[in-house]
Amino acid sequence: MSTTQSRPSAATEPEPDGAPQGGGAVRETLEDYTLRFAPRSYRRWTPMVVATTALGGIAYMADFSIGAGIGLSHGTGNALLAIGVAAVLIFVTGFPLACYGARYNLDLDLITRGAGFGYFGSVLTSVIFASFTFIFFALEGSIMAQGLKLGLHLPLWIGYLVSTFMVIPLVIYGMKALSKLQVWTTPVWLLLMVGPLVYVVAEDPGTVDRFLAYAGTSGDGGINTASVLLGAGVCLSLIAQIGEQIDYLRFMPPRTDKNRRAWWTAVVMAGPGWVVLGALKQAIGVFLAVYILSGVGPAAATEPIQQFRGAFDAMMPSWLVVPLAVVLVVISQIKINVTNAYSGSLAWTNSFTRVTRRYPGRMVFVLVNLGFALALMEADMFSFLNDILSFYSNCAIAWVVTVATDIMVNKYVLKLSPLQPEFRRGMLYAVNPVGVVSFVAASGLSIAMYFHALGDALQPYSPVAAVVIAFVLTPVMALVTRGKYYLRRTDDGVAEPLLDESGNPSASPYTCHVCAQEYERPDVTACVTHEAHVCSLCLSTDRSGEHVLPV
Template sequence: MVVDEVSTSQHTKQTRETLEDYTLRFAPRSYRRWKPGVVASSALGGIAYLADFSIGAGIGLSYGTLNALVAILVAALIIFTTGLPLAYYGARYNIDLDLVTRGAGFGYYGSVLTSMIFGSFTFIFFATEGAIMAQGLKVGVGVPLWLGYLITTLIVVPLVIHGMKALSKLQVWTTPVWLLLMIGPLGYLVIADPGSVSDWLAFTGSEGGGAGLNAGSVMLGAGVALSLMAQIGEQVDYLRFMPPRTEENKRSWWMSVVLAGPGWVVFGALKQATGAFLAVYIMGLAGAAATEPVQQFMNVYGLFMPLAVAIPLAVVLVVISQVKINVTNAYSGSLAWTNSFTRITGHYPGRTVFVLFNLGVALALMEANMFAFLSSILSFYANCAIAWVVTVATDILVNKFVLKLSPREPEFRRGMLHAVNPVGVVSFLASAITSIAMYFGAFGTTLQPYSPIAAVAIAVVLTPVMAIATGGRYYLRRTDDGIDEPRFDSHGTPVDTTYTCHVCEQDFERPDMLACYAHDAVICSLCVTTDRTGQHLLPAQ
């Protein structure tokens, strides 16, 4: 029978769920043994990347300090506002951002679009961070760039394969060293040379922005910074392992969700501003290399210690930072690509396959010297990331809580959702296509800098308009999954009753299960996903 074939092909892979970190599905309470603070510190460890310094340096050198600071602030406010509902849903219902997206306006197959965008985000930033690490290895120990690219790619493989258990230990133990190496020298610089701050604040940039505030320059700078909006997806990949919110832990739970969810952008904005400061400070010494973090910190360390010590310390900072973020990039990328591939093909190859795929693409980008045209790539990519994140955030905030046309509790299981929901898909495509056309000058040079804001505005307006126009009909294919016990208790917390899937014969918690149409039994969400015949699916209501 086909059912037996599905069972045979999937049984072995599904017994490795703890190693696979519950790809494509709800993270069960039995696995989520970490306290809120541990999950938060692990999530924040993933923002140790140094690309912020390069991004801030590029914006500051181009448009001047005043325009750069306002651009960074504008981007941070947008990212924080849109990131909060996504972080809450991921932590509250223990699902990653792709699963949130499915039920927030995109549908079961519609969210493949956004999974691919997020997957692209992870290898773009892996390549960016890997290039920075290779630059550090070249400066510090003379490793050729091509070899440095290979080293930075291979070093993360064993950590990423072992998922959250290994990543949480890495992030917690390396954070104190990282903070000391980063904050200490910056504090010394400001104290030792206070005039450097006033010189930085007076810097007007290389692109004719002048001493005053220029709206076009602000928007162009904000567009680069907004490319980081998809970072919330990586934060949610950690936050989905939050424990249930209770009366006893609600303060620490909320603090962890806010700090490690949208709160990452506060740290990111500070790093971008610092990168702009350091670039102005060392541009006379480093020239075009002033945007490279290894050069920034090597020159700052050199102010108060011999160069023979400054260079190794700068290299250590770069290596720690890149390992901390690139394990997250590779991990989150593997989840995104596995999600897309399994839904499209009905075959679950395991997350490890896509760890290697993501790393291979990132390595190719590094060898192609992607770092040299980083700002152009990020400005273009920002429009897609903004369209996705703002559409989902608007669906949660407006369509779920204000209009009440979108189901309050998230749904991600095949058979329960329509294949495509026009609410999210149309809003996302309209926002992305229009803003990209604007970015390339289709609406004239005057409007060109405002493409990121256009992406935000279109998604915010069109998402509720589409929900009203469709009457919310395309969110759920079914409202009843065939199991009598509710998925959530009276407080809205996912229940932890376990059921045995009759296909893979493994036990999973209630939110991951639904009734099987072909048998008087229950089936897990992954087995439904990999059912190519569709015989397990409940009929539409």
């Protein structure tokens, strides 16, 4: 992937112009435009290829564990309601974010900068998102290690190492390698996941009745508001998944009259639509946990390897059961953890470069992210999974709801937030109180509620508090500040508009006089000390500030 914006020779097979030539900006050749706008010259995939690639990461097995944990604790009725409530909220908040990412070809961190947080303020949310990626990498790695222990008798600690290091080669080449991996493995994954479930229900319809009647360990089987909200809080930890979806959707081609229907279908399906499949997998996790509960006990019933071992056992010879279950778990882990490692490296690199004004390269932070994940696995995070996810969800909810509200309300209703996203240094204030105050207040109060600081009765309502506070405070802060802190300046010094006549980001090339590479219009500004242009990454790494436009 070349920052020289080379013209690919095939629509689905972009090729770089050559090897990296050295220098901070140019090293992005293999790094998928880590901190910048994704140029049109690179975005040669069709909408459906991008969507398929994005949805490939939804193959993770954590949903089965999450659903099983909620169902076993609170009963099937409460679990299904909790899953439904969380799915609706995730879809509603994810829709505007996905549209912005696909339309303007920016990742969620870059969108967050101009949607209420400011240039440095969004470092907070970059860390939140990076944490999401290594928490879920650790969860998926733990599930794979359980599979390797069952199938190959590997000790868990060795399984953790295998699941961590096997993704590194796949992550190096970014979108090009990931698109191939996700497209080719998805049919196999779907067959192995859906086949045994259909067989079990067809052969024994009574399993459905037992599933629906299961009462759980913490109640009488009736619908209970506290149980639903506690379960929804766990599910809502996945709200940050939209960030990983946008890491792919930013490579969508320009929207035109010719591809409008396919474009919107792909954005909805692979953006907020991921949660439909996610919710179905959580419900299946409840079903499989109830199905195998009497045979393996409550602790093992939350392990996907045991769930699918039990399902496969009903439909095929015993010698084939464990190998197929292990294959399913390994494929799922690879599909999601290349995405976790990839997206996490983007988030860490964004944060580090803004704070230090040094660009070490994305691969450094692939290893950092994997290190955090491996530490969590070795600490046996799987045994206290729901506690980790319930705590984390408060931060994730506050962030995503704040950004979604800024787009939906502050931009389109109040018109106090600039309609076009902005991410470049010099164009933004360092901190925008609209997003930062809303996020800190929503996450801080909801975390306090989760840890019983406001009483036991309010503890289950912590995710609701995060949603409500972020949704209310974001427009209130915009009104109080009158939108003053969104843009430090409105003119970037380049005469050509950012968008072309169709409303898509302009593809006109400009040469950065610092790194001597070509970038498209949305990625450059005028240089304050030269009659020339400078790219966004060179601005980010400008330690003297000599290229940054004044107020």
